[in-house]
Structures are given as C-alpha cells and as structure tokens.
Amino acid sequence: MNKYKLYKLINQNADLKDKRHPMLDKNRFMKFLMIFMWLYYAAILLFLGVVMAMGMKHSYNGVAAFHVFDGGLLYVLMIDFWMRFGLQETPAQNVQPYSLLPIRRSFLMNVYLTRSGFAWGNLFWFFLLIPFGLITIAIPLGWGAFFGWLLGWWMLLVANGFAYLFCRALILKHLAWTLLPAAIHGALLAIMLVPDKNPLDMPCTILMYDFLRWKLLPFIYVGGLIAFLYWANYRLQIGMVYDEVGKKEEKEIKHATQFNFLNRYGKLGEYFKLEIKQRLRNKTVRMSFFVGLGFMILLSTISYFTPAYDGSFMRSFICLYNYIVLGMMTLVTIMCYEGNYIDGLMSRRESILQLLQAKYYFNVLLLIIPPIILLPLMIIGKISVWMNVGYFFFTAGVLYPLLFQMAVYNNNTLPMNQKITSKQGNTAQQIFSMVILFLPIGFEKAATALLGDPWGYVFLALLGIAGIATHQYWLRNVYKRFMTRRYKNMEGFRASRNS
Numbered sequence: 395m396n397k398y399k400l401y402k403l404i405n406q407n408a409d410l411k412d413k414r415h416p417m418l419d420k421n422r423f424m425k426f427l428m429i430f431m432w433l434y435y436a437a438i439l440l441f442l443g444v445v446m447a448m449g450m451k452h453s454y455n456g457v458a459a460f461h462v463f464d465g466g467l468l469y470v471l472m473i474d475f476w477m478r479f480g481l482q483e484t485p486a487q488n489v490q491p492y493s494l495l496p497i498r499r500s501f502l503m504n505v506y507l508t509r510s511g512f513a514w515g516n517l518f519w520f521f522l523l524i525p526f527g528l529i530t531i532a533i534p535l536g537w538g539a540f541f542g543w544l545l546g547w548w549m550l551l552v553a554n555g556f557a558y559l560f561c562r563a564l565i566l567k568h569l570a571w572t573l574l575p576a577a578i579h580g581a582l583l584a585i586m587l588v589p590d591k592n593p594l595d596m597p598c599t600i601l602m603y604d605f606l607r608w609k610l611l612p613f614i615y616v617g618g619l620i621a622f623l624y625w626a627n628y629r630l631q632i633g634m635v636y637d638e639v640g641k642k643e644e645k646e647i648k649h650a651t652q653f654n655f656l657n658r659y660g661k662l663g664e665y666f667k668l669e670i671k672q673r674l675r676n677k678t679v680r681m682s683f684f685v686g687l688g689f690m691i692l693l694s695t696i697s698y699f700t701p702a703y704d705g706s707f708m709r710s711f712i713c714l715y716n717y718i719v720l721g722m723m724t725l726v727t728i729m730c731y732e733g734n735y736i737d738g739l740m741s742r743r744e745s746i747l748q749l750l751q752a753k754y755y756f757n758v759l760l761l762i763i764p765p766i767i768l769l770p771l772m773i774i775g776k777i778s779v780w781m782n783v784g785y786f787f788f789t790a791g792v793l794y795p796l797l798f799q800m801a802v803y804n805n806n807t808l809p810m811n812q813k814i815t816s817k818q819g820n821t822a823q824q825i826f827s828m829v830i831l832f833l834p835i836g837f838e839k840a841a842t843a844l845l846g847d848p849w850g851y852v853f854l855a856l857l858g859i860a861g862i863a864t865h866q867y868w869l870r871n872v873y874k875r876f877m878t879r880r881y882k883n884m885e886g887f888r889a890s891r892n893s
Contacts, residue, residue, distance in 0.1 A: 405505070439518075439522040440522070440525055443522040443524065443525035444529070460527070463526060463530075464599045466598075467550070468598060469586075471550065474554055478558045479562070500628075503631060510556070510559060511552050511624070516552055517548070519551060520548075527543055531543055542607065545613075546613075549620065550616060553620045556620060556626075560623060560630060563627070563630055563634060566681070572685070582594070661748050662748050662751060662755075665748050668749075669756040676810040678731075678808070678809060686719040686722075687763070689719065690767050694712065694767050698770050698776070704776065709781075710839070712771075713782065714831070716764040717785045717786060718830060720760045720763065721794060722797065722827055722830060722831075724753075725753070725797035727800070727804060727823060728804060730804050733806070733808070733886075733887035734810060734891065740884065746877070750798065750869050761789060765782055780852070784838070784854035787855040787857075787862070788834065791860060792834075792854075796830065801872055802879060804883075806886060807888075807891040841853050
C-alpha cells in the first residue's frame with residue numbers, strides 16, 4: 395500500500411472513530427444533543443457577528459469597525475486556545491492504536507499533524523467572522539479584501555492550534571507545564587489591560603489590515619510560524635511517544651497507605667479506598683484532578699483581583715465550575731477506568747452497585763473543597779452565600795445523578811497511567827460535559843427570575859436535597875440498567891482495553 399492510500403485509510407479510520415462509538419450509534423438523544431449544541435453555539439457566533447458589525451459601524455469616531463475588531467485579535471486567540479482543551483486531542487494520542495502495525499510513527503505523526511492543521515474546528519470562528527466581514531469589509535472594500543482578511547484569520551487560528559498542541563503535550567507529560575501558557579497569556583493580558591491604552595492594539599490592527607490588502611510579508615511570517623510550530627510539535631510528540639510506548643516497567647511503590655479507618659464499612663469502604671488510591675497512584679486520574687483544582691483556583695483568583703468576571707453570567711459560571719469540575723473530570727468517563735479490571739468487578743454480586751455508591755459518596759465529599767476556594771469571593775460579595783448553597787446541593791442532587799447515567803452507556807476502557815498516548819474520552823462525553831457546564835446556569839437564571847434572588851437558589855437547593863435523599867433509588871436504577879447492558883459493555887471494555 396502506497397503512502398497516499400495509507401493516508402486516506404488513516405483519515406477514514408479517524409473520521410469513523412467517534413461516529414461508530416456505541417453511545418452515538420445506539421443513543422439517539424446523544425446524537426440530537428451533539429447536533430443541537432453545535433448549532434446552538436454556531437447561532438450565538440452568527441448573532442454576535444451581525445450585532446458587533448452593526449454596533450461598531452458608527453461608534454468609534456470614524457474608525458472602521460474591522461479595525462476595532464482586529465485590535466482584539468489576541469483576546470480571540472486566547473479564548474480559542476483554552477477552549478481547545480475540551481475538544482481537541484494531540485496527535486500522539488491518536489498514534490498509539492497503530493503502534494503494533496508496520497507503519498512508521500513519523501508518517502503517522504505527519505498525518506495527524508496535517509489533520510490538526512486542516513481540522514474543521516479551526517473554521518468554527520468563521521461563524522462569527524463571515525457575517526462580521528461581509529458587513530464591514532466585503533460591502534465597502536470588495537470581495538478580495540474580505541477573502542484576504544479571512545485567510546489571515548484562518549492562518550492565525552491554525553498557528554494557535556499548533557501552539558495548543560505543543561503546550562498540551564507538555565502538560566500531559568507534567569502538570570507544571572500549565573504555567574507556560576498561563577504565564578504567557580497572563581503577561582499579554584497585563585500588557586493589554588494595565589495601561590490606559592492597549593499597546594498591542596495597533597500592531598494587531600496593522601497585521602490584519604496587511605492581510606486584507608494581500609501584502610506578502612504577513613503571509614510569509616505567519617506561514618513560517620506555522621511551519622516552526624509544526625516542526626516543534628513533531629519533534630516533541632514523536633519523542634514522547636517513543637518514550638512512553640517503549641517503556642518496559644513501572645517504578646515500584648515503596649510505601650502504600652492502607653486507609654484502615656475505612657475497613658469498618660466493609661466492601662463499600664474498600665471501593666472508597668479504590669477511589670482515593672486512583673487519584674493518588676494513577677497518573678491520568680491524578681492529573682485530571684489537579685488540572686480541575688488548578689482551574690478552580692485560577693478562575694477564582696482572577697475574579698477576586700480583577701473586574702474581568704464581574705458579570706452575572708460569569709459569576710454563576712465560576713460558582714458552578716468550582717462545584718462541578720472535580721466530579722465531572724471522572725464521572726463523565728465513569729466506569730471507563732474500571733474497564734481495565736471490569737471482569738474482576740463483575741465476578742461478585744452487586745459489587746458494581748457498591749462501587750457506584752462509593753463513587754457518589756466520594757464525589758459528594760469533594761464538594762467540601764469549592765466553598766473553601768470561593769470563600770474570599772463570598773467575603774467581598776462577588777458571589778452570594780445563597781448561590782453557593784444552591785449550587786452545592788444542586789450539584790450533589792441533580793448534576794451528579796445526570797453524570798452517573800453515563801455509567802450505563804460508557805464501554806470504552808481508558809488507560810490509568812499513560813498520559814501522552816492515552817485516550818481522553820470521546821466526542822459524546824465532551825459534548826455532555828459542555829451541557830453540564832452551561833445548561834444549569836440557564837436553569838438558575840430562570841429560577842431566580844421567577845422566584846427572586848434568594849428563593850431561586852433555595853429552589854435549586856431543594857431540588858438537590860431531593861436528589862440526595864433518593865440517591866439509593868436512582869443509584870440502584872443505574873445499576874440495574876448497567877446490568878441489563880453488562881455483556882455489551884464488557885465486550886466494549888475488552889475490545890478497547892489495548893486499543
């Protein structure tokens with residue numbers, strides 16, 4: 395098979411990977427939900443593109459609207475960078491399934507890096523850019539200027555995507571590398587926000603204006619940046635894949651904490667120990683926990699020291715995020731890590747039910763952390779005590795039961811110690827995470843609009859208390875439905891265990 399045919403086959407396999415996942419193949423609701431959320435966010439960007447174009451047209455003393463928009467180029471790229479964490483895998487994560495085949499890893503890495511550059515996700519911002527550009531550029535300046543401007547934006551988004559892949563690979567290797575993009579973006583925000591006039595506004599405007607006029611040098615510079623980031627990603631990720639896939643043995647654990655105080659709870663205590671040890675010993679689970687904790691602290695710190703997140707929506711988002719993120723990191727992929735030893739779990743009667751109970755109690759216990767992190771924001775009045783109480787109980791009694799439904803449908807095993815080449819869940823799980831992160835805010839706003847400020851949060855708390863009080867019933871319901879699908883799920887766990 396020549397390289398072109400092999401390239402087409404790998405592309406075909408990559409396109410079919412998520413489409414053939416059982417959760418999407420058998421669950422029509424998840425298909426509908428993914429399409430709905432995609433259209434929902436596309437509609438928001440379209441609306442913003444039209445509104446911003448009309449609003450900026452005559453609001454800046456004769457300055458063209460696209461100049462004003464282009465001055466905020468770096469803000470768009472930073473938002474795009476952090477949004478990719480939930481939606482984009484690194485090429486190294488896609489190479490591993492082919493590791494036992496007679497295919498050069500260098501060729502595979504080039505294939506997936508090329509796919510990353512031409513991914514449709516790099517065009518998602520065009521739902522905002524196209525209507526904005528049509529109104530502010532195409533009509534007064536012509537189609538050539540419009541297409542040059544769009545091409546410049548696309549090249550910058552591709553470069554941003556490769557920068558994300560580079561940072562993501564480093565972060566997967568060690569969590570401390572999160573400080574690299576955080577420091578760079580923090581420095582850029584300080585430069586743009588601290589002075590009275592943004593010194594980076596004009597360079598960004600000039601760059602985009604040169605794209606619009608089809609000047610050659612900007613295209614060469616950005617093209618060179620893309621080539622450099624492509625090469626840097628190739629060198630970094632191919633080395634990491636060789637190091638991780640080629641390793642033969644793990645370090646022995648010299649000291650093992652027994653948590654003997656949990657022995658009094660029998661099997662439930664043993665599964666509770668399992669939840670604790672997963673986060674202490676297994677690299678993938680531990681990294682997810684610390685990433686979630688780090689983002690909780692980061693968002694809360696930014697909100698405390700700056701007015702950037704003082705809006706009503708962002709206050710609600712920060713509060714919800716702090717309460718749901720630690721549970722969501724593992725509950726969206728619930729049972730996927732257990733897929734590594736599912737046969738042992740299935741050998742004992744009702745062990746799955748006790749495991750689900752331990753998971754629920756452990757994640758409810760983790761809800762002690764968010765109020766501690768949010769305490770400074772409550773003291774200065776940016777987040778109300780009632781909002782904290784409402785989201786505390788709503789998360790434990792409503793959002794956690796929703797996340798536990800994934801236990802019925804998840805049947806793909808996730809590795810517990812691989813970080814670079816490990817799978818991070820499928821698209822359906824990522825879309826479900828986005829729904830859990832944003833839909834409760836709409837529910838909260840509706841409740842507070844109808845019942846008033848404190849009583850809306852009381853209503854959220856009451857719903858959560860009802861879910862907590864009935865947790866034995868809905869956990870048993872999840873267990874029974876899981877057992878109905880147990881053979882199909884076990885087949886999926888076994889098939890994906892070494893993929």
